Amino acid sequence: MSNFNRLVVSVLVASFMCTTEAAAATYNVITFGAKPDATMDATQPFLHAWVSACTSVQQSKIYVPKGRYLLKEVVFRGPCRNQIKVQIDGTLVAPSEYRDIGNSGYWILFIHVNRISIVSGTLDANGAGFWACRKSGKNCPVGARVRNLRIVAPYLSPNTDGIHVQSSTGVTITSSSIKTGDDCISIGPGTRNLWMEKIQCGPGHGVSIGSLGRDFNEAGVENVSLTHSVFSGSNNGLWVKTWARPSNGFKVDNPIIIDQNYCLDNQGCPSQGSGIKISSVSYENIQGTSATEMAMVFDCIPTNPCTDITLRDIKISSVNSRTKPKSYCKNIGGKTSGVILPDNCL
């Protein structure tokens, strides 16, 4: 999703998939007057479809056919009488003038709604004007905030990241549970000041910075924070990969990993080394178990060593109590304090 920067979807609900669809009443937004050409404001037709679905005594489905639908800042309010499934085959488009969304902090808000599932669809947050404002350093509305999201994909789904952040400044992701087959959160080039808090990740490949350095001229990644988060059933925890695979474990295989020798399927890059410099990364107050004996891996390269790596109070034990977890450090510099288990090699 390219227009992520101004995308704010707050789902303040517990959601799950409807299983019994037979008796569902269907409300097609077109019959409520929405036009699928992104020129007419479809907010009122969507709200009317919502009211019908929300007051329906049977399970209901709101159907958004193919096409582009212009939605202004909108609140879908509950409580509702029954389960609602929103099936989106089209694209929801935000106003191109970002001030139309104002400072509310959201674009689409579901509130006091239980038992809703939102299936497929594309959200185009039309962020270009907003980015230009942020770039100019002017006083712009707050950046993207993603919270209370539940993302579920099968743990064997290939290349399915939960959330991807790229070319964005000031994004916050909080209180979200992400289960997927690839990275729970992947962080691409040009990400700055990203804050992640209360993330539950797993199954999945962890929270990954990278892969970076795929293109020669690429924006860097700066000031990324992750705190109060739990990884379980993810094969990496905090993963920095600069341009391995499979193994979907049910535990965290590599809780802490920096890999400057990342090469997908060993094609096109073996033994070329990474042009990306990794510095000033701090790991603090991390506890847990490692499913493999390598609890910490810092695999950096001599031509671009990892510098200023800080480790403080890290206790990673092995799932298998008979094996002692190990760490692997190559070409890294920095400092440690507090308890470090397994013994560090800094």
Ligand SMILES: *[C@@H]1O[C@H](CO)[C@@H](O)[C@H](O)[C@H]1NC(C)=O
């Ligand atoms: C780093 O990002 C946080 C938000 O995640 C922000 O509050 C802080 O000011 C940023 N620090 C710098 C030096 O830009």
